[in-house]
Amino acid sequence: MNWYVLYVKPKSEKKVAETLRTMGVEVYCPLVKEIRKWSDRKKTVESPLFKSYVFVRLKDRERQMVFGVHGVVRYLFWLGKPAIVKDEEIRAIEQWLNDDAVENITLTKLIPGDELYLKNGILKDHKAIIHEVGKKRIRLIIPGLGMVLNAKIRDVV
Structure with missing residues (x-):
């Protein structure tokens, strides 16, 4: 079994992960806590670390089953094949997110002009x-x- 990367519709990562979980699929959707501010209050919310991506662990022949879930768009490909994430890479993300010394996590892209x-x-x-x-x-x-x-x-x- 391999970890694959699913590209999902924006803001549907948690819902897709939960639906896949109920189908018996091993899913990993890394979440980070953020403080969101509104004019009248602050609230701590959990949002996906990787926007529009969910990791699933499946056998190669089971990969098609995810397309029955609303919000799943496609698999992420690398060099013409579905991208495979190693178990140790998933564990490294989990350990990093669970490390109490890490307080504020953001993932940004390099943008010209920054x-x-x-x-x-x-x-x-x-x-x-x-x-x-x-x-x-x-x-x-x-x-x-x-x-x-x-x-x-x-x-x-």
């Missing part, structure tokens, strides 16, 4: 502006040094 501060290396503590983001490379502008930095992005999986 500013960031470099934390490590020879350019530590310099401000950089994201100029371009590719699949394997990123281009940063470092105004304080009048430089453009081209970097290869390392696979973290």
Whole structure:
């Protein structure tokens, strides 16, 4: 049995996960607690760490059964095959989310125009502006040094 990544309709991750669970499918939908503010109150809510994604553990021949669930769009593919997530990667996400030392979790995309501060290396503590983001490379502008930095992005999986 393998862990597969399901792409689901936006804001339906928890409902899809619960429906699949009732069908007997092993599901993992990592949730993080967030404080949402309204004009009259604050509330702690659980929202998915990965927007529009749910992990399911199935045998290859059982993969079609998920399409009977409202909200399921498709499987995530990698190199023409359904993407498979390793058990240790799922455990690592679970451990990280259950770690009391981790207080505030957010998942963001790198967007051109965003500013960031470099934390490590020879350019530590310099401000950089994201100029371009590719699949394997990123281009940063470092105004304080009048430089453009081209970097290869390392696979973290």
